[in-house]
Amino acid sequence: MTVTDLLSYEDALASYDPVMGLEVHVELGTRTKMFCGCSTELGAEPNSQVCPTCLGLPGALPVVNEIGIESAVKIGLALNCEIATWCRFARKNYFYPDMPKNFQTSQYDEPIAFNGYLDVQLEDGEVFRVQIERAHMEEDTGKSTHIGGATGRIHGASHSLLDYNRAGIPLIEIVTKPIEGAGARAPEVARAYVAELRELIKALGVSEARMEMGQMRCDVNLSLRPHGREKFGTRSETKNVNSLRSVERSARFEIQRHAAVLSSGGTIVQETRHFHEEDGSTTSGRIKEEAEDYRYFPEPDLVPVAPAPEWVEQLRAGLPELPLARRKRLKQEWGISDFEMQSALNAGAIDLITATIDEGADAASARKWWMGELARHANETGAELAELAITPAQVARVAALVAAGDLNDKLARQVIEGVLAGEGDPDQVVEKRGLKVVSDDSALGAAVDQAIADNAAVAEKIRGGNLAAAGALIGAVMKLTRGQADAKRVRELVLEKLQG
Amino acid sequence: MTDIIRLTAAETARRIASGELTAVEVTEAHLARIEAVDEKVHAYLHVDREGALAQARAVDAKRAAGQELGPLAGVPLALKDIFTTEGVPTTVGSKILDGWIPPYDATVTRKLKAADVVILGKTNMDEFAMGSSTENSAYGPTGNPWDLTRVPGGSGGGSAAALASYQAPLAIGTDTGGSIRQPAALTATVGVKPTYGGVSRYGMVAFSSSLDQGGPCARTVLDAALLHEVIAGHDPMDSTSVDVPVPPVVEAARSGDVSGLRVGVIQEFGGEGYQAGVVQRFEESVELLRGLGAEIVELSCPSFAYGLAAYYLIAPSECSSNLARFDAMRYGLRVGDDGTRSAEEVTALTREAGFGAEVKRRVILGTYALSSGYYDAYYGSAQKVRTLITRDFERAFEQVDVIVSPTTPTTAFPIGERADDPLAMYLADLCTIPVNLAGNAAMSLPCGLAPEDGLPVGLQIIAPALKDDRLYRVGAAVEAAFVSKWGHPLLEEAPQL
Numbered sequence: 002m003t004v005t006d007l008l009s010y011e012d013a014l015a016s017y018d019p020v021m022g023l024e025v026h027v028e029l030g031t032r033t034k035m036f037c038g039c040s041t042e043l044g045a046e047p048n049s050q051v052c053p054t055c056l057g058l059p060g061a062l063p064v065v066n067e068i069g070i071e072s073a074v075k076i077g078l079a080l081n082c083e084i085a086t087w088c089r090f091a092r093k094n095y096f097y098p099d100m101p102k103n104f105q106t107s108q109y110d111e112p113i114a115f116n117g118y119l120d121v122q123l124e125d126g127e128v129f130r131v132q133i134e135r136a137h138m139e140e141d142t143g144k145s146t147h148i149g150g151a152t153g154r155i156h157g158a159s160h161s162l163l164d165y166n167r168a169g170i171p172l173i174e175i176v177t178k179p180i181e182g183a184g185a186r187a188p189e190v191a192r193a194y195v196a197e198l199r200e201l202i203k204a205l206g207v208s209e210a211r212m213e214m215g216q217m218r219c220d221v222n223l224s225l226r227p228h229g230r231e232k233f234g235t236r237s238e239t240k241n242v243n244s245l246r247s248v249e250r251s252a253r254f255e256i257q258r259h260a261a262v263l264s265s266g267g268t269i270v271q272e273t274r275h276f277h278e279e280d281g282s283t284t285s286g287r288i289k290e291e292a293e294d295y296r297y298f299p300e301p302d303l304v305p306v307a308p309a310p311e312w313v314e315q316l317r318a319g320l321p322e323l324p325l326a327r328r329k330r331l332k333q334e335w336g337i338s339d340f341e342m343q344s345a346l347n348a349g350a351i352d353l354i355t356a357t358i359d360e361g362a363d364a365a366s367a368r369k370w371w372m373g374e375l376a377r378h379a380n381e382t383g384a385e386l387a388e389l390a391i392t393p394a395q396v397a398r399v400a401a402l403v404a405a406g407d408l409n410d411k412l413a414r415q416v417i418e419g420v421l422a423g424e425g426d427p428d429q430v431v432e433k434r435g436l437k438v439v440s441d442d443s444a445l446g447a448a449v450d451q452a453i454a455d456n457a458a459v460a461e462k463i464r465g466g467n468l469a470a471a472g473a474l475i476g477a478v479m480k481l482t483r484g485q486a487d488a489k490r491v492r493e494l495v496l497e498k499l500q501g
Numbered sequence: 502m503t504d505i506i507r508l509t510a511a512e513t514a515r516r517i518a519s520g521e522l523t524a525v526e527v528t529e530a531h532l533a534r535i536e537a538v539d540e541k542v543h544a545y546l547h548v549d550r551e552g553a554l555a556q557a558r559a560v561d562a563k564r565a566a567g568q569e570l571g572p573l574a575g576v577p578l579a580l581k582d583i584f585t586t587e588g589v590p591t592t593v594g595s596k597i598l599d600g601w602i603p604p605y606d607a608t609v610t611r612k613l614k615a616a617d618v619v620i621l622g623k624t625n626m627d628e629f630a631m632g633s634s635t636e637n638s639a640y641g642p643t644g645n646p647w648d649l650t651r652v653p654g655g656s657g658g659g660s661a662a663a664l665a666s667y668q669a670p671l672a673i674g675t676d677t678g679g680s681i682r683q684p685a686a687l688t689a690t691v692g693v694k695p696t697y698g699g700v701s702r703y704g705m706v707a708f709s710s711s712l713d714q715g716g717p718c719a720r721t722v723l724d725a726a727l728l729h730e731v732i733a734g735h736d737p738m739d740s741t742s743v744d745v746p747v748p749p750v751v752e753a754a755r756s757g758d759v760s761g762l763r764v765g766v767i768q769e770f771g772g773e774g775y776q777a778g779v780v781q782r783f784e785e786s787v788e789l790l791r792g793l794g795a796e797i798v799e800l801s802c803p804s805f806a807y808g809l810a811a812y813y814l815i816a817p818s819e820c821s822s823n824l825a826r827f828d829a830m831r832y833g834l835r836v837g838d839d840g841t842r843s844a845e846e847v848t849a850l851t852r853e854a855g856f857g858a859e860v861k862r863r864v865i866l867g868t869y870a871l872s873s874g875y876y877d878a879y880y881g882s883a884q885k886v887r888t889l890i891t892r893d894f895e896r897a898f899e900q901v902d903v904i905v906s907p908t909t910p911t912t913a914f915p916i917g918e919r920a921d922d923p924l925a926m927y928l929a930d931l932c933t934i935p936v937n938l939a940g941n942a943a944m945s946l947p948c949g950l951a952p953e954d955g956l957p958v959g960l961q962i963i964a965p966a967l968k969d970d971r972l973y974r975v976g977a978a979v980e981a982a983f984v985s986k987w988g989h990p991l992l993e994e995a996p997q998l
Contacts, residue, residue: 046661053604053704055680056834057826057831058603058604058605058831059582059585059591059593059598059601059603059706059707059827059832060583060585060591060603060607060702060703060704060705060706060707061605061703061704062702062703062738062739062740064737064738064739064742065740076720092822094821094822094825094871096825096845096848098828098830101826101831102825102826103826103828104822104825163830191616223558294872294873295867295871296821296822296871296873296876297871297876298818298871298876298880301709301710301711301741302707302710302740302741303740304740304741355618358847404759409777471706489888497622
């Protein structure tokens, strides 16, 4: 990898304003593909979910998936877009071996949804409005695996494997208008936008929008212009940036790279860039010397899509509470800060916390367990919180045991560990591991007496009125009971015994 | 045996149903005929002897078991090689699909099988249906049974020639700009282009999606109607298929009445470029219709003058995209894959070797016409012309029930004559193309031989969209009047092969 000259972020922003355009592809969670009846299930044997239509066999024809259109309209509505009353699919003609027909059925100048916006909240609570240009329907391509090259890209590969299971899976492409005025916060806005969009898509139930699975993919277009200039600079397009963190990093990198080129009198080449997770850099991909000519024309094999206004209104009325509004509500109900809410959002914990509260836990403990012990565990294993082998009901039960004094935090952590390890429900783990707090006075009394005997000096201090010293004795009792003692009761016993 | 192959489809079906003939006998008679004459005619690209006999045996077994048979059960049919047939080669007349065995049946194929029609084989055609002579087939031309040195028309020359040489009583064609009607005219057979959307395009290899339409070919109007009924109808696999009941075509073909019908004659069809004998036979047909009680109305459709130009922008544009899939990756021909070449190089070599000159010409034309900067001037303008032509038809059909015209300006021309002159070739579809652009229904049926060359002339009948039954009502009346005038079907005047 060639070393790229970068200007420091502060210097870059001192001279230039970044302008961004974000293109996000969302794979819809429909059961069947966009134009045929093949399953969309992930992880199947390569080329096992294909038919004449999605393989592009001679003579085969597409038929539109109604759920695909419904999902597109829902997304459009949630993005505050206008919904087309009549629109067509178009063929985007270009050649690639993983595209069976060598044209992609997409939409061109008649998108199903257009002219909307999405409000996104930054970490400090500031709300930034991102204008939406359009959302249109299209189909995914197949998947190429290039073998034998150093980079995993087609260049230099000895051969390529093609899997058409993905070919024809419905996609919605959501394109923003140029995002201006974010200044130094541009990378943060980009990240917050993609995060908010992901939440929105999930809330609508149209896709799981898991970026690591490629269900949501982002292209980051970025250009700089000197302060005070109206005309946009030349942009670069960083393709397939596939995590929230990468969206932010790639934007930041491109700002510094553009600034370095421009400030040294160079010009930016319009090109696609590849993002590298390892070091957060981008490298040159394909140079776009002239605009690519996709020879769009209306798809003659499909009839126009004309969503009836009454149907659109029905969908609008059925939209769920949208994520930003919901977070505002929850923030108040839970009594937390914008920052804490943002952390919960980033961790993908909001639904889990809500569900845990629904199972009877109080907000503070539900949040504490998910954002503490469980988040740490997810982080260590590289899993998403939702993938952990513990349910909100189980977390709620742990919280209930703590609240009832049957467990202390230390024991509760062990119970959670047991549940995650597949040892059963919290009560079963408590039972099997014998983790119940000991608050029985006769058992505790012996331990307290022992501790007093072992720590005569400390006991003397307490007798003398130094209550703060009780902590040391409680610690000693905990040690003797291997952490299972009810700390509150121990304290009471210690004080009873030493102060009468 | 000779008798069997000359029967109409309706009569063949009747005899099989009554037990006078078995489906196997009928199939064997046709296979023998193919064996005897197809070396000369070259109507078939592939004869599915085993498949046909198996289907025939199944029909006979059904009858023996007392099961009900459909109106065309056991009748042999020649299928244009543009429809996919599971397990049977489908080449579309192109080298690029050499060796491809489709894994699925076209809807038309499926319906034929379901109706117990016996598919004898796949017929020759201009490559990807691009042509008007069948000379563009990568597998050699088809001869016109009236004169084997002349073309049978195209692109469905194989289907028309199979009918005219008694190698099948029924055939299926496709019509993008005249590929069913012009060969019918040149061979004295009957060919129908149904309303766009009337017959499913699923499994019909696409040339120009917004114009392509499959349809029935036969030797009589009634036979065409019986076949029309079998293959037509809504298909959920084809989004452009119309979801309305199939027009009562068989009933219309049996009634055959034109009294009181208003028949339009379009001024713009005629004049320069039209052969004298064609014009003469057409005018006689108009008089015949008048004599049968039809009211003749003169009409003007000024936009038709731009039909050919619009067609040669729309069809190539769509084909440039439709044919992009032939890239040597998944099926068909693959050239130059020796392990040293890139995918792009193999695709280029395969297309170079696999596509013929006319296909390349149209792909290049269409690619250009769709290019940004040219789109509005070419594809965009052509679509506007299309709208104007549709409006011309709509206005015309406010005044008349059907329109008649010559099917094609000339009779069959010699093989090779227009092969190097694409523009002359394109003129063969002058009268048929406006129908495709508007999506209407039309039929060609024989109306006599041109005095100057003794070759068949076709009469075209055009009906509004979804009114396909009118074609059959008028066609049956015209056919009956001509047969009674001539004393026999015109085809009987064709030379013996």
